[in-house]
Amino acid sequence: MQHTEIKLNSKEIFKGNVFRVTMDQVELENGMTSFREVVHHNGGACILPLTDDDKVLMVRQYRYALKEELWELPAGKLEKDEDPFEAAKRELEEECGVTAERFINLGVLYPTVGYDSEKIYIWAARGLKPTSQHLDDGEFLDVAALPFDDVLQMVMTDEIRDSKTVTAMLKYAWLRQRGEG
Known part of the structure; x- marks a missing residue:
């Protein structure tokens, strides 16, 4: 079984010079929802x-x-x-x-x-x-x-x-x- 989460919505909560941060609501594989704080970085x-x-x-x-x-x-x-x-x-x-x-x-x-x-x-x-x-x-x-x-x-x-x-x-x-x- 492949595990995955589906992004339902996303809100940017910080934007800086090096990275930005979003708070994403996701649907889990069991149908429940959760939140993920994500740091987005160019690498x-x-x-x-x-x-x-x-x-x-x-x-x-x-x-x-x-x-x-x-x-x-x-x-x-x-x-x-x-x-x-x-x-x-x-x-x-x-x-x-x-x-x-x-x-x-x-x-x-x-x-x-x-x-x-x-x-x-x-x-x-x-x-x-x-x-x-x-x-x-x-x-x-x-x-x-x-x-x-x-x-x-x-x-x-x-x-x-x-x-x-x-x-x-x-x-x-x-x-x-x-x-x-």
Whole structure:
């Protein structure tokens, strides 16, 4: 049996610069009705940049909502109708100051399935070539090249907890193990 819910009506209760929130009334599969608060987000793109000597370009930045400075892979929000692959390449250059010759699709992550429509599209990048970093206004971060195995250990010991970074690292480690990375 396929499970589903049918939207009966929707009311926007918040609209901001990054997302909007609706309160939707839905019909459940048993005929009853319920309400769903939904965060509508354009999504994001993430890239795992790998140097020729097997280092990962990581960014360290402060995340206000968590009140922490985090290690993450370069990533950014998608503009409305923006191509995720183009956004990933843009973020690679903006945040790390490099472009890449080869890309490997690592799939899509749904970071918060209970109430958020956000999807994060992930790639690995090889054949890095230096250009110049150009951060967005109000964006402050440091870039570091860390050995792949060290970053993977940071994931496994919870030093890195960012879901897109964890997902990208584990997927790429699996590809490497299979000789496909």
